[in-house]
Amino acid sequence: MLGDIWSSSELAAEKLGITEIKLSILRENGLLKPGIHWKSSPLGQKKPWKPQAIYNIKMCSKVINKFYLEDKDITAA
Numbered sequence: 035m036l037g038d039i040w041s042s043s044e045l046a047a048e049k050l051g052i053t054e055i056k057l058s059i060l061r062e063n064g065l066l067k068p069g070i071h072w073k074s075s076p077l078g079q080k081k082p083w084k085p086q087a088i089y090n091i092k093m094c095s096k097v098i099n100k101f102y103l104e105d106k107d108i109t110a111a
Contacts, residue, residue, distance in 0.1 A: 039090050040073065046089035050098055057094075061087060065097055 047054040060066045071093045074085035 039092065040075075040088040041091055042075075043087055043089060046091050046094060049091050050094055052098065057089070058087075060094075060098070060101070065101060066094055071097060 041049070043054045043057055047057045050057065057066075061072055066072050066089075070090070072087045072089045075088045
């Protein structure tokens with residue numbers, strides 16, 4: 035069994051080495067794609083119009099590493 039691949043924003047941010055705010059910004063700006071990198075949490079939703087996001091840390095890591103590598107290339111040039 036693969037286990038649960040989805041983690042809270044708090045745990046994902048910690049594992050990825052970024053803040054929850056930066057994680058949210060990456061999601062809101064479209065760098066993290068719904069259904070691949072994040073999805074709405076189905077549990078304990080009291081406000082369906084503002085659901086909490088949960089993240090696939092492995093997939094997010096790939097995007098974040100690529101994003102930061104490209105950013106460093108631009109600033110280093």
